Amino acid sequence: MRQLRLSDHVLRDARSVAATPDALDAEVWASGWLGQAWLGADLGERQPEHGLCMEVVGRACSRPSPAALAAVAALRRVVSPDVWSLLDETVEILVESQPAPSWLSVSEFAPVRAHRAVDVWDSERVLFIEYESSDPHARRHTLMAQVTEPGGTIVATLSVLREGAAQYWSQTRDARDVPMPVAEVPVSQALADLAAALRTTDMYWPRHDDEDYAEVRALAWSRCREYLPDWPDAPELPEQQRQELIDAFVAEAYPPGAAAADVPGNGDVDPEVVRSLADIFVDYGHGYITPGLLAWSPAWVAVFLGDWLPRKTFLDDAQREVLPEALRRWVRFALDRREVDAGWIEPVVAAVDTYLPEFLAAADDESASGPAKQIAAELTARGIDLTDKAAVNAVIAELNAARLARRLAKE
Numbered sequence: 001m002r003q004l005r006l007s008d009h010v011l012r013d014a015r016s017v018a019a020t021p022d023a024l025d026a027e028v029w030a031s032g033w034l035g036q037a038w039l040g041a042d043l044g045e046r047q048p049e050h051g052l053c054m055e056v057v058g059r060a061c062s063r064p065s066p067a068a069l070a071a072v073a074a075l076r077r078v079v080s081p082d083v084w085s086l087l088d089e090t091v092e093i094l095v096e097s098q099p100a101p102s103w104l105s106v107s108e109f110a111p112v113r114a115h116r117a118v119d120v121w122d123s124e125r126v127l128f129i130e131y132e133s134s135d136p137h138a139r140r141h142t143l144m145a146q147v148t149e150p151g152g153t154i155v156a157t158l159s160v161l162r163e164g165a166a167q168y169w170s171q172t173r174d175a176r177d178v179p180m181p182v183a184e185v186p187v188s189q190a191l192a193d194l195a196a197a198l199r200t201t202d203m204y205w206p207r208h209d210d211e212d213y214a215e216v217r218a219l220a221w222s223r224c225r226e227y228l229p230d231w232p233d234a235p236e237l238p239e240q241q242r243q244e245l246i247d248a249f250v251a252e253a254y255p256p257g258a259a260a261a262d263v264p265g266n267g268d269v270d271p272e273v274v275r276s277l278a279d280i281f282v283d284y285g286h287g288y289i290t291p292g293l294l295a296w297s298p299a300w301v302a303v304f305l306g307d308w309l310p311r312k313t314f315l316d317d318a319q320r321e322v323l324p325e326a327l328r329r330w331v332r333f334a335l336d337r338r339e340v341d342a343g344w345i346e347p348v349v350a351a352v353d354t355y356l357p358e359f360l361a362a363a364d365d366e367s368a369s370g371p372a373k374q375i376a377a378e379l380t381a382r383g384i385d386l387t388d389k390a391a392v393n394a395v396i397a398e399l400n401a402a403r404l405a406r407r408l409a410k411e
Contacts, residue, residue, distance in 0.1 A: 005055060006033070006036060006037055006040075006052055006055075007052060007055035007056045007058075007059055008059070009033075010033050010052070010056055010071055011056065011059055011060070011067060011068055011071055013029075013033075014067035014068065014070050014071035014074075015067045016029070017029045017030070017067075017070050017071065017074050017101070018066050018067045018069070018070035018071075018101050019101075020101070020103070021102045021103065021137040022103065022137055022138055022139055023077070023103035023106040023109075023133065023135065023137075023138045024109070024138055024139050024141060024160070026070070026073070026074040026077060026101065026103055027074065027077050027078050027109075027219050027222070028160060028215075028216070028219060029074055030071075030074035030075045030077060030078050030079070030218065030219075031078050031215060031216055031217065031218040031219035031220075031222075032215045033052065033075075034049045034052065034075070034078065034079060034217075034218040035213075035214035035215045035216070035217050035218060036214070037049050037051070037052040038207070038214065038217065038218075039207055039209060039214045041207075043205055047082070049079055049080070049218065050079075050080075050082060050083050052075075053075050053079055053083045053086070053087060054083075054086070056068075056071055056072060056075060057072060057086060057087065057090045060072050060090060060094060061090060061093065061094075064094055064097055064098055065098060066098050066099050066100075066101075068094065068098070069091065069094040069095060069098045069099075069100060069101070070101045072087055072090050072091055072094065073087075073091050073100075073101060073104050075087060076088065076091065077108075077222065078218045078219050078221075078222040079218065079222070080221065080222075080225065081225075091104075102137070103135070103137070103138070106133060106135045106137075106138055107133065107134065107135075109131035109132065109133050109138065109141075109223070110131060110132060110133070111129050111130065111131055111187045111191065111223070112130050112131065112132050112187070113129075113130045113184065113187060114127065114128060114129045114130070114184070114185050114186065114187045114189070114190035114191070115127075115128040115166035115169075115182050115183065115184050115185065115190075116128070116182065116183060116185045116190060116193075117166075117169055117180040117181065117182040117183075118180060118181075119178045119179065119180045119297075120178060120179050120180075120340055120341065120344045121178070121295060121296070121297035121298075121300075121335075121340065121344070121348070122149070122291035122292070122295045122297075122338075123148070123149050123150055123291070123295065123297035123299055123300065124146070124147065124148045124149065124178075124180070125146075125147050125180075125193075126144065126145070126146050126147070126169070126180065126182075127143075127144065127145045127147065127190050127193060127194055128142050128143075128144055128161075128165055128166035128169070128182070128190075129142065129143045129144075129187065129190050129191065129194070129223070130142050130163060130164070130165075130166070131143065131223075132163075139163075140163040141160055141161065141162060141163055142160070142161040142162065142163060142164070142165040142166065143158070143159075143160060143161075143194075143216075143219075143220060143223060144158065144159045144160075144161050144165060145157075145158050145194050145197065145220065146158075147193070147194075147197045148299075149289075149290050149291060149299075149300075150297065150299035150300045150302070150303050151299070151303050151307075152200065152204070153196075153197050153200040153201070153290060154197070154200065154201045154204065154208065155194075155197045155198055155201045155208070155213060155220075156210065156213070157210055157212045157213055158212055158213050158215075158216035158217065158220050159212055159216065160216060160219070166182055169182045170182065178344065179344070188227060191223065191224040191227040192224070192227040192228070192229050194220065194223075194224045194227075195221075195224040195225060195227050195228040195229070196228065196229055198217070198220060198221060198224070199228065201213070235286065237282070237286050237293070242282055245282065246275055246278045246279060246282065248333075249278050249329075249330060249333050250271055250274055250275055250278065252333060253274075253326075253329035253330070253332070253333055254269060254271065254274055254329070256271075269322055270318065270322075273318045273319055273322050274322060274326055276319060277319055277322060277323060277326045277327070277330075278326070278330065280309070280313055281327070281330045284304055284308055284309075284312075285334070288300075288303070288308065292338075293334075294334035294335070294337050294338050295334075295338065296330075296331045296334050296335060296348055297348055298347050298348055298350075298351035298354075301327075301331065301348060301351040301352055301354075301355055302351060302354075302355045302358075304355075305327075305352070305355040305356060305358055305359040306355050306358040306359065306362065307362075309359055309363075310359055310362035310363045311362075315363070320363075323359075324352060324353070324356055327352050328349050328352050331345070331348045331349055331352070332345055332349060335348060
């Protein structure tokens with residue numbers, strides 16, 4: 001017996017979508033099957049949803065039925081434009097001999113308003129986009145997307161909710177939850193935000209396997225694809241602005257002449273060590289914290305200490321000793337500048353102590369070091385001035401030659 005393919009299961013299940021009067025049900029149904037195709041595809045398979053559509057069309061044409069017509073028509077509502085013409089032609093052929101589902105001629109749902117809820121750290125946001133249709137059987141509804149930033153922009157989950165879901169958002173929040181006030185935003189802005197977040201999420205491997213995300217993904221793309229913005233230009237940080245920021249931090253967090261009793265933790269801290277650490281904090285914030293280099297949150301602290309810092313940098317003993325207190329002061333400085341309420345700065349400061357052991361464990365694990373960190377450690381061990389480009393290049397050439405010799409010896 002031939003093993004059933006995904007397209008066989010689609011057509012077997014299509015009776016349910018042929019019977020529904022609601023176009024939204026048809027879109028959710030089609031999106032769910034396309035999500036299964038996307039989720040189960042191998043890394044090298046670039047268009048798994050298109051392959052599913054091709055198979056469904058082939059089977060629908062060879063065995064026409066009301067369910068087959070409904071399946072093709074439902075897929076047409078949410079799949080990407082690349083296969084529209086094929087699906088449209090198939091619908092035109094099948095509709096001549098098969099009864100059409102009642103929602104076949106229902107126009108696309110139109111977005112009418114949008115809301116956005118953002119946490120106090122700009123680390124997580126929830127988008128609510130409301131839709132309506134002129135068809136009385138098509139339900140008004142809200143497309144909801146939860147987007148998180150730390151570690152990379154990702155749509156954590158997608159859902160299709162009831163009309164006006166945004167107005168109930170505050171009721172779902174506990175008093176102990178991080179504040180996420182909701183505000184109305186232009187529809188085009190919310191859809192562009194959603195499209196950009198979907199694009200980034202789809203780039204991850206392994207694929208984001210949240211069941212709700214996979215099920216609603218195709219539907220969400222169909223609603224926002226035309227709003228997809230260009231890739232943003234890399235933000236610039238002029239050297240003067242960088243130095244002014246570091247100077248301000250050192251002056252505020254480590255006031256000159258302040259004794260340890262006046263500012264706990266000052267002691268005999270070398271200002272140059274503090275500056276070198278602040279330079280690292282700025283590098284991380286500028287290159288990785290997507291809402292802005294000062295938008296630190298507990299999750300961004302976790303990524304910094306548990307992943308980025310041990311992989312990307314080499315700290316000497318003086319820097320490691322000062323790091324915990326310097327980072328605590330940096331996040332206070334950064335969030336003060338973003339005018340975050342003091343009560344919500346404390347969880348970010350506390351995260352330093354929470355994730356510091358992860359940094360210490362990873363920093364002492366040589367196998368976790370990237371090539372850049374290993375080279376920096378070797379240069380430091382040899383006493384090479386890192387600003388002397390000629391000396392640095394000479395050592396790197398020597399290390400590369402030794403690595404090549406070892407590899408040839410093994411061969």
